[in-house]
Amino acid sequence: MSISVENICKNFGTQKALNKVSFNINKGEIVGFLGPNGAGKSTLMKILTTYILADSGEAAVNNYNVTDKINVQKSIGYLPEHNPLYLDMYVKEYLAFNANVYNVPKERIAEVIAQTGLTPEAHKKIEQLSKGYRQRVGLAAALLHNPEVLILDEPTTGLDPNQLLEIRKLIKDIGKEKTILLSTHIMKEVEAVCDRVVIIDKGVIVADKKLTDLRENQEQVIEVEFDYRVEEQLLQKLPHVVQAKNTGGFVYEIVFDTTKDMRPVVFDFAHDNQLKTLQLSRKNKNLESLFTEITG
Numbered sequence: 107m108s109i110s111v112e113n114i115c116k117n118f119g120t121q122k123a124l125n126k127v128s129f130n131i132n133k134g135e136i137v138g139f140l141g142p143n144g145a146g147k148s149t150l151m152k153i154l155t156t157y158i159l160a161d162s163g164e165a166a167v168n169n170y171n172v173t174d175k176i177n178v179q180k181s182i183g184y185l186p187e188h189n190p191l192y193l194d195m196y197v198k199e200y201l202a203f204n205a206n207v208y209n210v211p212k213e214r215i216a217e218v219i220a221q222t223g224l225t226p227e228a229h230k231k232i233e234q235l236s237k238g239y240r241q242r243v244g245l246a247a248a249l250l251h252n253p254e255v256l257i258l259d260e261p262t263t264g265l266d267p268n269q270l271l272e273i274r275k276l277i278k279d280i281g282k283e284k285t286i287l288l289s290t291h292i293m294k295e296v297e298a299v300c301d302r303v304v305i306i307d308k309g310v311i312v313a314d315k316k317l318t319d320l321r322e323n324q325e326q327v328i329e330v331e332f333d334y335r336v337e338e339q340l341l342q343k344l345p346h347v348v349q350a351k352n353t354g355g356f357v358y359e360i361v362f363d364t365t366k367d368m369r370p371v372v373f374d375f376a377h378d379n380q381l382k383t384l385q386l387s388r389k390n391k392n393l394e395s396l397f398t399e400i401t402g
Contacts, residue, residue, distance in 0.1 A: 107169070108133045108255050108285035109154065114163035116149055116309075123149045125309040126163070133254070136281040138296035139289045141306040142401050147289045148187070150306070151259055154287070155184050168254055180208075183248030183284075187260040189240060193233035197224060197243055200232060201250065208251040218246040222276060238269030245276065256286045262295060274299050293394040303393065307401045320393060326362045327389050330372050331355070333382040340379070344371055356384070 109131040116124040124146045131137050141147045152158045153165055156175040165172045168181040192200055201215045219228050222242045227235055232243060241261060248256060261277065262270050277286065278299050290296060296303055297317065305313040325348060334356060341350035346364040353359050362368045369386055376383045 107131070108135070108167070109287060110164070110166045111150070111154075112164045114150065114153060114160045114165055116146075116153065116158075116160050122309050124153075124160070127306065127309070127311055128163075129304050129311060129314055131285060131287060133285055134281075135302060136277070136286040136288065136300045138300035138303040139287055139306070140291075140293075140296065140303060140397060145306045145401075146309040147306060148259065151257055151287070151289060155179075155182060155257055180251065181253055181255055183245075183251070183253040183256045185241075185244045185248050185256070185258045185261055187263065187289075189244040191232050191240060191243060194231065196231050197228045197235075200243065201246055204247045204250050210251050214250055214252070218249045221249065221280075222246045223272070236269065238265050238272060241265065241269075241273055242276070245273075245280070249280070254285060256280065256284050258286065259289045260291070261288065262290065262292065270295075293397060297393050305397060305400055312400045313396065315396075317393075320396065326364060326366075326368060328360045328362065328368055328372055328386070329353075329357065329389070330360065330376075330386050331357045331384040332376060333384055336379070336381065341375070344368075344375060 107130055111130070112128050114124050114127040127146070127150060139147055149158070153160050153172060154167060156172055156178050159173070167178045170177040170181060172178055195203070198215060201218065202212065205212060205215055219225055222245050224239065224242050224246055227239050232240060235243065258277070262273050265273060274295060277288065280286065281299070288296070288300060300317060302316045303313070303320070304311060336358065338350050338352060341347065341358060341360055344360070346362045346368065347360060348363045349361040351359055360372065367388060369388055372386060373383055
């Protein structure tokens with residue numbers, strides 16, 4: 107077990123930041139950790155990285171209790187939301203500084219530079235780098251001591267679309283060898299990178315699902331506008347319908363329990379009932395829908 111969290115509680119005065127939080131992450135998993143602002147994500151990550159102590163409960167990284175700070179810190183690579191870089195240092199200089207802290211061989215610097223795609227920028231000062239390359243420097247520093255677990259807090263915040271794709275690919279590649287806990291607000295990022303999602307709300311775990319299960323169980327929503335009002339009971343007789351409701355005027359939202367595209371079925375329904383279809387669109391109930399439903 108790479109990460110184990112059992113009944114963790116943490117209060118800040120009268121505010122209950124974490125309330126009996128429990129989950130496990132197996133070796134080799136990439137897990138997305140989601141929640142609204144103030145849900146408790148950063149608090150739990152600070153506990154796992156030994157920056158703060160829980161009030162009660164148990165947490166362990168690579169079988170080391172988080173109270174064993176030295177061994178836990180050797181086991182993890184941490185990239186905080188606000189990447190703490192020394193901007194006036196050169197890339198290699200900064201990584202050499204971190205290598206001394208971790209007491210790792212200097213040859214490791216060249217390895218992480220190559221691994222994170224920093225080679226073209228390695229001769230520059232950090233202040234000269236784009237946000238995307240600064241994030242690569244942070245990841246390189248987190249990987250220097252070859253930790254088994256990476257904890258990444260909002261690693262793609264502020265990146266442009268191209269940089270975002272590059273960092274996502276890098277995280278995915280690193281995840282082939284490491285266990286990764288990834289906190290983010292970007293649902294597409296989780297769907298693109300992660301194997302599993304854990305959602306926290308108001309200090310409580312409200313969902314823990316594998317992405318494959320989520321995709322298999324996706325419902326499909328068809329939004330259609332006819333030129334005349336239709337009885338909802340007629341729409342509910344269509345195959346695979348879970349729900350059909352009028353959302354205003356002649357617009358209807360129909361939920362189907364299938365991944366098969368049901369737009370042709372709705373179009374045929376309109377034709378058979380001498381209706382005109384003014385608009386017809388499809389959307390899947392994806393991770394974003396699940397997140398919104400669960401956290402309100």
